[in-house]
Amino acid sequence: DSLLQEMCGIFFCVCNLDNATTDLASCQDLLARRGPDNLAISTSNTSLEHSVTACSSVLWLQGDSMTCQPLVDSMENMLMWNGDIFSMTGVEKDTTESDTSLLSRHLSQCQTPAQVLECMASISGPWAMVYLQKSSNTLWFGRDFFGRQSLLITKTAQSLSLSSCVMADMTNYTELPASGMFSCTLSPGGMLNQVVLYPWDCMGDRVDNNILQFTISNLTIKCPVRLDLFNPSTAPLSFQPDSDQCDLFQQLLDQPDISLMVDKFTDLLRKAVMTRITNQPGLCKTCMAAKTSPPCVHCSVAVLFSGGLDSCVLAHLAAEQLPPGQPLHLLNVAFQQSGGGFDVPDRLTGIQAFKELAPLHSDRPISLVKVDIALPELQSARSSHIKHLLHPLHTVLDDSIGCAIWFAARGRGEDFVTGEQVETPARVLLLGMGIDEQLGGYSRHRTRFAREGHEGLEEELRMELMRISERNLGRDNRIVRLGGGGV
Numbered sequence: 001d002s003l004l005q006e007m008c009g010i011f012f013c014v015c016n017l018d019n020a021t022t023d024l025a026s027c028q029d030l031l032a033r034r035g036p037d038n039l040a041i042s043t044s045n046t047s048l049e050h051s052v053t054a055c056s057s058v059l060w061l062q063g064d065s066m067t068c069q070p071l072v073d074s075m076e077n078m079l080m081w082n083g084d085i086f087s088m089t090g091v092e093k094d095t096t097e098s099d100t101s102l103l104s105r106h107l108s109q110c111q112t113p114a115q116v117l118e119c120m121a122s123i124s125g126p127w128a129m130v131y132l133q134k135s136s137n138t139l140w141f142g143r144d145f146f147g148r149q150s151l152l153i154t155k156t157a158q159s160l161s162l163s164s165c166v167m168a169d170m171t172n173y174t175e176l177p178a179s180g181m182f183s184c185t186l187s188p189g190g191m192l193n194q195v196v197l198y199p200w201d202c203m204g205d206r207v208d209n210n211i212l213q214f215t216i217s218n219l220t221i222k223c224p225v226r227l228d229l230f231n232p233s234t235a236p237l238s239f240q241p242d243s244d245q246c247d248l249f250q251q252l253l254d255q256p257d258i259s260l261m262v263d264k265f266t267d268l269l270r271k272a273v274m275t276r277i278t279n280q281p282g283l284c285k286t287c288m289a290a291k292t293s294p295p296c297v298h299c300s301v302a303v304l305f306s307g308g309l310d311s312c313v314l315a316h317l318a319a320e321q322l323p324p325g326q327p328l329h330l331l332n333v334a335f336q337q338s339g340g341g342f343d344v345p346d347r348l349t350g351i352q353a354f355k356e357l358a359p360l361h362s363d364r365p366i367s368l369v370k371v372d373i374a375l376p377e378l379q380s381a382r383s384s385h386i387k388h389l390l391h392p393l394h395t396v397l398d399d400s401i402g403c404a405i406w407f408a409a410r411g412r413g414e415d416f417v418t419g420e421q422v423e424t425p426a427r428v429l430l431l432g433m434g435i436d437e438q439l440g441g442y443s444r445h446r447t448r449f450a451r452e453g454h455e456g457l458e459e460e461l462r463m464e465l466m467r468i469s470e471r472n473l474g475r476d477n478r479i480v481r482l483g484g485g486g487v
Contacts, residue, residue, distance in 0.1 A: 008069055008082040008100075008164075009034030009057035009481075010151065012130045014139060015159035016190030020051035023154075027166045028055065030388060034164060034481045035059045042070050042078075048137060049190035054130075056080050059481075067098040076134040079104045082149050082164065083127025084279055090122065107131055113183065113219060116140055117198055120181055121222040125279075126477075128176075130162055137186040145200055145224055146434075147178035147469030150478045152392065155212065160184055160192055165478045168391040175392060178469035179207050180221050182214065202226075206466055225465065273317040276428065277301055282323065284425035295323055302426035304408045305330035305368070307349030310432030312357060318430060319361040327365040329424040330354060331408040335373050342372045351416065369422050371413035378403060389478040398472065402479055405431070409480045429480055434471055437464040 009031035013022040024041070032039050035057030042054045056069030071079045085099040093102065103123075110116045116133075126148030131140040141162055143151050152173040154161050166173045176182070180199040187193055195214040199207050200223040207216055242251060252258050280300065281288070287296035301322060303315045311330075319328050332350035334342040347370070354368040382403060390402045411424035436442050440449075440461055449457040 008059070008080065009055075010080045010082055010128065010130055011053075011055040011161075011163045012080060012132075012141075013053045013159065013161040014050050014132075014186065014192070015161075017045060017049045017051050018190065019158050022053045023161060023163070023166065023170060024053060024055055026170060027163055030165045030167070030482065031055060031057045031163070033057075038068055040068050040070065042072075046137070046186060048186050048188050050186055051190075052078075052132070054078060054080060067100045069100060071100050071104050073104050073108050075108055077104070077108055078130075078132040078134075079107065080130040081127070082151075083123075083129070083144070084125040085123055085127075086125040086275055086279055088122050088124070103129075107133075111135070113198065113217075117181055117219065117221040121224070124224065128164070139184045139186065140181060141176070141183075142181040143176060143178040143469070143474070145178060145469065146473060147175075148473045148477060150474040150481075151176045153212070155192075155195065158190065158192065160195075165389060165482075166391060168387045170391070173392055174212075175474055177208070177212070178474075179203060203466070269313070270317050270321070273314065273430070274321050276430065277318065277321055280428050282326075283427070285427050286425045288427065295326070297325065299327040299329045299367075299424055299426045301326075301428045301430065302329040302331050302369075302408075302411065302424050303430045304405065304432070305332050305350055305353070306346040307332070307351070307353035308346075308432070310435045312353050314430045314432050315357055315366075316360065319357070319364050319366060322364070325364070327367065328361075329411070329422075329426055330357075330366065330368045331371055331411060331413070331424065331429075332368060333371040333373065333404045333407050335378055335403070336375050342370070354416065367422065368416035369411065369413040369424060370416055371407050371411070373403075373407050381406060385482070386479070389482055390475060393472060393475055398475060401472075402475060405476055405479045409482075431476060433473060433476060434468055437461075437468055437471060 011024050011027065011031055013024070015022070036059060038058040040056055044052050046052060054070040058069060069080055079100065081100045081103055083099065085093070085102060087093070088102070091106070106119050107116065110119055120142065126144050126146070128143045128149035128151040129141065133140060139160070141151070143149055150164050152163050152166055153176045154172040154174070162176070163173065180197055180203065182195055182197055184195045185193040195212060196217050197207065197214045198217045198219050198221050201220040202223040202225065253262065282295040282300055283292060284296055284298040284300045287298065301318055303311055303318060305311045305315060315328070315330055322328060330350070332347060334344045334347040336342060337344065350368065358366050382399070386402055386406050389406070390398050409429055411426060413422055414420070415422050438461070440457065445457060445460055448460040
């Protein structure tokens with residue numbers, strides 16, 4: 001796995017020379033806070049009478065030297081990359097090379113759209129990218145299948161702009177769909193051709209182009225997730241529960257087929273948590289700023305902890321796999337109630353779950369950090385920061401979840417055991433988002449199963465996975481990254 005990683009704030013605009021204005025000034029402060037270690041702005045003109053403005057802010061994670069962006073190679077191709085390459089099919093990664101440099105090298109060898117798509121499909125990990133290919137005068141851009149990195153877009157007849165985040169009043173920006181890879185060819189006279197989508201090969205006719213009005217290509221990009229409608233391992237079981245026993249869960253686990261599937265799922269989830277934990281330098285914010293050699297003895301990983309099943313499982317797996325002795329912080333956010341207290345349901349379940357979890361890992365320092373937010377502080381942060389990071393989302397649910405993530409990512413609170421004030425130095429925040437969509441946690445899943453059985457439920461879950469990128473992972477990325485951390 002790469003030890004040289006840079007997280008990036010992206011802004012890119014290509015427009016007609018006669019109309020060379022950009023939105024960069026309006027969102028530059030937000031971009032700079034996403035990548036506090038370096039901010040670079042590049043402006044240039046193409047031979048086809050386009051003006052190109054590119055701004056990248058870099059959060060340097062590790063290495064002897066930083067790979068500054070935008071990265072322009074010897075053939076004048078420009079790459080702006082925000083993501084993690086956990087692995088790349090057919091590529092033996094060199095731990096001395098940054099992900100940005102690695103991808104730039106491989107993209108520079110691509111001469112056709114099919115080769116670009118094959119290159120991007122080979123990446124395992126979250127990403128958003130912008131790539132201006134000089135030889136074909138083609139702009140490529142996109143997000144990973146799950147939409148784990150933020151990228152917003154606005155387009156007119158004479159300009160196209162992409163940005164990791166924008167201010168709330170920039171209402172012309174919308175979230176770029178994580179439907180595949182997009183391209184736009186630059187034409188003579190400073191003109192832009194229509195945007196073309198190369199969809200994931202699993203999308204079928206489920207692509208919605210009402211917002212961007214793009215052309216859908218017959219050429220597809222290989223989806224990293226296989227979505228077979230029928231998997232023999234999930235065939236209905238002839239299981240009849242024993243009504244004399246109340247422990248239905250144990251009865252199910254006594255079934256060999258079910259026990260095997262549970263073990264497989266647990267192994268996959270454990271591997272996913274391990275991947276996220278190990279693909280970071282093992283340094284907290286303080287030691288990273290001081291350029292300390294890894295590992296440090298402070299907390300570098302924290303969990304957004306409500307005490308619910310998803311956050312408990314993530315906390316347990318993280319506690320299993322972090323280096324021995326490294327602390328783990330469980331961040332439990334509570335907003336002040338009308339009576340002035342903070343005993344909201346998530347606080348009560350969080351305390352209960354912490355008391356059960358801590359004894360299971362007695363050899364690891366685990367702290368429950370109570371993040372209490374008074375109403376004036378909530379209103380101030382919502383107005384000054386959070387509303388801009390939520391944009392273009394505006395629902396009450398987005399606001400509620402976004403505020404909780406914002407204050408959790410900030411990490412200031414009180415240690416539940418010692419009563420001391422704590423500000424977590426963790427740089428990676430684990431969130432249990434998307435679990436209900438994947439494991440059938442909503443009432444609509446029960447309804448579909450009651451009406452249509454296993455086949456109906458399987459189709460419902462397949463549709464959930466197909467649109468999981470719409471479940472606001474980009475929003476979470478915008479909010480956490482403004483605090484200089486990863487999610």
